[in-house]
Amino acid sequence: MGLLKKATGGSILSKVLLFGVLPVAVLGGGITGAVALHNNSVKAEALSIIKSEVTITYGTPLTVDLFVEPGADASRCSFASDVSVINTDDLASYELSIISNGYKTKSKLNVVDDVPPTATAVPQKVYVHQLPDPNDCVTDVSDKSAVTVQFAEGVDIGLGGPRMVDVELTDYYGNKTVIPVPFEVIDDHTAPVIEGCQDLTFIVGDTPMFRTGITVTDDYDEHPVLTIDNSQVNMEEVGTYPLIYTAVDECGNMSSVEVTVNVIEEEQAEEVAAGGGTVNYGGGGGNWHKYDNCTNADAYAAASKIYNSICKSSQSDVLRGLKIFYWVNHNIGFALHHTTHASWAAAACQAYGRRYASCYGQWAACKGLLDVAGIPNRKVWRNSGNHIWCLCYLNGGWYHCDSTQYPGAGHTFSYMMTDAEIRKAIGYHKNFNTSSLPPRATVSVQKYINVHKCTVSSGLKLVTPTPTPIPTPDPTDDPAAPTSSSATSQAASTTSASTTTSASTTTEASPTTAPATTAPAEETTAPADPTKAPDPTQKPDPTDTPAPQPDPDPDPGAGGE
Template identity: 35%
Template sequence: MSSGNNTRYRRSDSRRSVDNGNDNMAWAFKGLAAVCVMLVLLIVAAVIGFFRMQEENVVNHVTVECGEQVTREDFFKSMILFSDEAELSVDLSQVDTNIPQEFDFNITLFNMTYPVRLTVADTIAPTCTVVPYTMYANEKMPEADKLVTDIYDVQQPVTVEYMTEPDLSRTNTSIVYVKLEDPSGNINVVEVPFYISNDVTAPVISGAKNIKAFVGDSISYRTGITVTDDYDPNPTLDIDNSAVDMNTPGTYTVTYVARDAAGNIAMTDIKLTLKKKPATYVEPEELYAVAQKILNKITKSNMTDMEKALKIFHWCRYNINYITSTDTSSWTRAAYDALVKRQGTCYSFAMAAWTLLDCAGIENKIVEREPFRWSAHYWNLVKIDGQWYHCDSTPRQHYNSYVFMLTDAELARFTGGGFNGYNFNHSKYPASATQSVQNRINYGSATVKK
């Protein structure tokens, strides 16, 4: 009995062990399956996370300022995350960012396509430099663009207009507001200082003097005339010569009328005296042809004005003979006789030098002795290197030389030949230079020391 029971119990233990083993294998398979499922889930999550990360790295709307450059980097938050592998459906280098615009395109990365948008926007207002403006009361208001300069904007055109306008009926200093607007509607309002002046001063006419001419001559009324004004930089000048009959000898009135922008008027009259052309008259063209031949012989093209002028006065002094009387019916006759016949009075010497200097392009004037007791005298005032100097080629008794480039002060002290005789009305002529140049002049050889 006892042995039989023991056997039964051993068989039960053996069956129990087999059952436990089967259970353990089942649990093992279940655990392995769970691990596999977890791995699959992790891989799926990783893949999803990767693509989500790429999607989040793409900037789906990029806005750039008009005129700025756009690059592929603008469409990614980070260039580390495989951004170099991305393909854009447009060539950004061909996008004109100077034009405000908006368009869509795609970015492809690992077979995933992401729609994006590019906006080129102009949000910056035009810039400029203000120009303070001065005008006269009751003058026409200038266009607004006259009050600004250096206008810049990436878009053109920029419109310029007034926001406010000053009261032009009275003088004042104020601020004018000028609006600049570009095609995108960006606005910049600038403040421009604006001064309205009540101009009551008339222009000044200078250089108007009486004219002597011959019947039939061509008159240049504007030669030597200047008009200035305290405010208007460009006053006008009209000349009324309607009373002149160029075919009839006589004395006529010619009126110069100057006007400024404010309407102020200045008037001055001169007398035009016409005489019948003398029978011995020499036409200027004939005179200048003779003078040019002489000038070509005594000067060279590479000489300075000072060197040319010295040669001219040296030639006149030693090639023209002084006589007490000559034909002075016209300045051309006097100059012609001095240059051709080689003789004349002081008037002839002065006019001969004047003609040669004019051919050389050297500005000069004729100075007349004033007042005089016994006889008149004439010499030249010559402009050299921007300064005026006195020159005289007329021979003087007991003085074997000539006067060249003396200042007013030097001329007043001059006593060549034992007397001066150079008194004149200083108010009629420009003031001379004040610095002496006599140490540079060799009168004998007619040369200038460098």
């Protein structure tokens, strides 16, 4: 022991003993060996607390304690590498130098995506055996990487009813999330319903509109598909042909309706119309220009025959007016093509004779009948210029009336409506020119009117007296005015500005109850004097001839006027 103290000194020995080194090591290698052993031991201990590889989730703040083993003292550890250049939002791997208790070592840093995707379920309404795209079943998908969406294994919607369907979301790194999606599975075996089909009659060479007036509905599918098979119809040859309407819904349920298409000669058309039939419903063709030269007298003569067959002079103006619009709606089909606008009289004659017209022609047909009935009426233009209808003085007030057949609306039409009501009615009435119109009625009478049954409720208080029939004047060889007794009794209470001669008539008594608006100060065209022959050179009132106005956005199926 004395030799040890001499050779090494007590202080060194005590230090060696302090670090747990056996004295024999000192004796064997001297003091240099003891120090080396000591340093190695310290280094080993310092480096042992540093992890060789660290994996963190993207976005994790980078601190040195992430690299220190749990329970070890990280206070004497620091980064030797410049970690300020590392963005942990980026997925990558880095080799870093770390100092522990003065000793440097290396460690690998992996920034990874181990977060599963997130998403929100989108409830689905589907038919049996018809799985939607799984991507449509979730929304707000969020993840660091690309996500694949698919149905979980074993999904079955072969039976109707509510259920939860699992949708799996897997990102690029294999992280997976399962989102339960509510499904309502519909077991549908009901075919769509096709309505509005009827046998059709066209003139040879016409351009038919087979789709007009046809509606298709389904118990689930909001947009069933309608196809029309006209492959057996030859519009260039007189004959009878089958036309087949077929509707299919989303489930494949199918229904069909077959109708007959009659293609006739021009000469037969007016015979069919005269017999109450409908010719060329929704189409046009043939020699339609032959009506261009029709006069007011021609129009009133044709209107008188129709009026006398549908109205009685003992009826109120409200009921007679309703019968007029009902007749036009049910007997004059809508067409955009092959219709004359040469004058109101030409358009009316074509409507009466061919039984089809644009909205201008349907207005003209109503005007002719209203004039014959002695019901004051005015013309209403839509601001865009592509639709026209009537304003009629009925029951002491001015009301909107429109007979136009709108595709898909069946035989619904507008009668005795206020401004507010006509703007909401079927068709194209929202914006119309009021500058030239008299004040309109504001009190609704719709609850008293049934346009489908052509009836007026007895609950409607009539403020216009029912006309008293008077003898019909003797007709001339070429009558220029209506021949009905009511036309004579009510032809015009005031003289139209556009008529050169007014008929001598008996006007109705003033109503005893205050009308909804003031009585009209001016009528539209009154029938000509029945004692005078029409002037063949007389030109139509320019206000009755539609002025072409380009419409940047015409309504489909409107008048196209």
